[in-house]
Amino acid sequence: MYRNDGFRELDRQECLRLLAKVPVGRIVHTRQALPAVLPLNFSLDGDGAVLLRTSAASELVRAIDGSVVAFEADEVDAAAHSGWSVVVTGSAAVVTDPAERERLTRTGPRSWVPSPEEVFVRIEPELVTGRVVGGRSLQGLDPSR
Amino acid sequence: MYRNDGFRELDRQECLRLLAKVPVGRIVHTRQALPAVLPLNFSLDGDGAVLLRTSAASELVRAIDGSVVAFEADEVDAAAHSGWSVVVTGSAAVVTDPAERERLTRTGPRSWVPSPEEVFVRIEPELVTGRVVGGRSLQGLDPSR
Numbered sequence: 209m210y211r212n213d214g215f216r217e218l219d220r221q222e223c224l225r226l227l228a229k230v231p232v233g234r235i236v237h238t239r240q241a242l243p244a245v246l247p248l249n250f251s252l253d254g255d256g257a258v259l260l261r262t263s264a265a266s267e268l269v270r271a272i273d274g275s276v277v278a279f280e281a282d283e284v285d286a287a288a289h290s291g292w293s294v295v296v297t298g299s300a301a302v303v304t305d306p307a308e309r310e311r312l313t314r315t316g317p318r319s320w321v322p323s324p325e326e327v328f329v330r331i332e333p334e335l336v337t338g339r340v341v342g343g344r345s346l347q348g349l350d351p352s353r
Numbered sequence: 354m355y356r357n358d359g360f361r362e363l364d365r366q367e368c369l370r371l372l373a374k375v376p377v378g379r380i381v382h383t384r385q386a387l388p389a390v391l392p393l394n395f396s397l398d399g400d401g402a403v404l405l406r407t408s409a410a411s412e413l414v415r416a417i418d419g420s421v422v423a424f425e426a427d428e429v430d431a432a433a434h435s436g437w438s439v440v441v442t443g444s445a446a447v448v449t450d451p452a453e454r455e456r457l458t459r460t461g462p463r464s465w466v467p468s469p470e471e472v473f474v475r476i477e478p479e480l481v482t483g484r485v486v487g488g489r490s491l492q493g494l495d496p497s498r
Contacts, residue, residue, distance in 0.1 A: 231431040243423040278388040286376040
C-alpha cells in the first residue's frame with residue numbers, strides 16, 4: 209500500500225471480512241496496453257478467491273483469462289470522508305473442471321444479465337491488501353484488530 | 354467497451370454528466386508491474402479532465418506522474434441489478450504551473466486528509482467511455498440521449 213498518505217492498512221482477515229459484505233467490485237486489467245476497469249458482481253470462495261460469472265463470449269473473459277488482474281471493492285461515505293478499499297491481486301482463469309463448475313453453479317455468483325453460455329472466472333487471492341480511506345475511522349472497522 | 358455482454362455504451366457527454374454527479378472515483382494504474390487501484394475524491398475540470406489533490410510526498414504521485422492511467426466512477430444499485438460506470442483514460446501529470454495551481458486551489462478538489470504539502474494531479478480526458486451495467490435501465494439515464 210502507499211505510504212505517506214495517512215491511511216491505515218488492513219490485514220488479510222479484515223480485508224476478506226469486508227469484501228464478503230459487498231455484492232459488487234471492480235475488475236482491473238490491461239486491455240490493448242491500456243488500464244481497464246469494470247464493475248461486476250462477485251462472490252468469495254472459501255479460500256478468499258474472487259468468483260465472477262459472465263458470458264463465455266464476452267471480450268472480458270478473453271482479456272483476463274490467464275492474466276494477473278486486480279479486483280477492488282470499497283465502501284466510501286463521501287459525507288463522512290471515510291471508508292475502506294480492498295484489493296485482491298492474482299491470476300484470473302476460467303474454471304474448466306466440470307466438478308468445480310457444477311459446484312459453482314450451485315454456490316457461486318449469479319449473473320445480473322444471464323446469457324445462454326456462461327463461465328466462471330476465479331481470481332486467486334495471491335495478494336490481499338486493504339486500507340481505510342479518509343481521515344476518520346469507520347463504524348464497524350475496529351482499529352484494534 | 355466490451356461486446357457480447359448486453360450492456361449499452363454511453364456517449365462522452367453522457368459520461369461526463371454522470372461523472373460530475375459523484376464525489377469519489379478510483380484511480381487505476383500499474384505499480385511494480387501489477388495492476389493497482391485506489392478510491393479518491395475528485396472533481397472535473399471544464400474540459401472533462403479529472404482533478405485529484407493529494408500529498409506531494411505520496412507514493413501514488415510518484416507512481417502516476419507521467420503515466421497513462423484510468424479513472425473510474427460508478428453508481429450501482431445491487432438490489433436493482435443496474436447502474437453505470439464511466440472511465441476516463443489519459444496521461445496523469447502533477448500540475449506545476451503556478452497560475453494553474455492557484456486556480457485549482459480555489460476551484461479544484463479538497464483533500465479528505467489535508468497534508469502540509471499538497472499537489473494537484475490532472476488526468477487528461479483522452480478517452481472517455483462508459484456503460485450501463487446490469488440488465489435494467491437506470492432512473493435518470495435516458496436511453497434516447
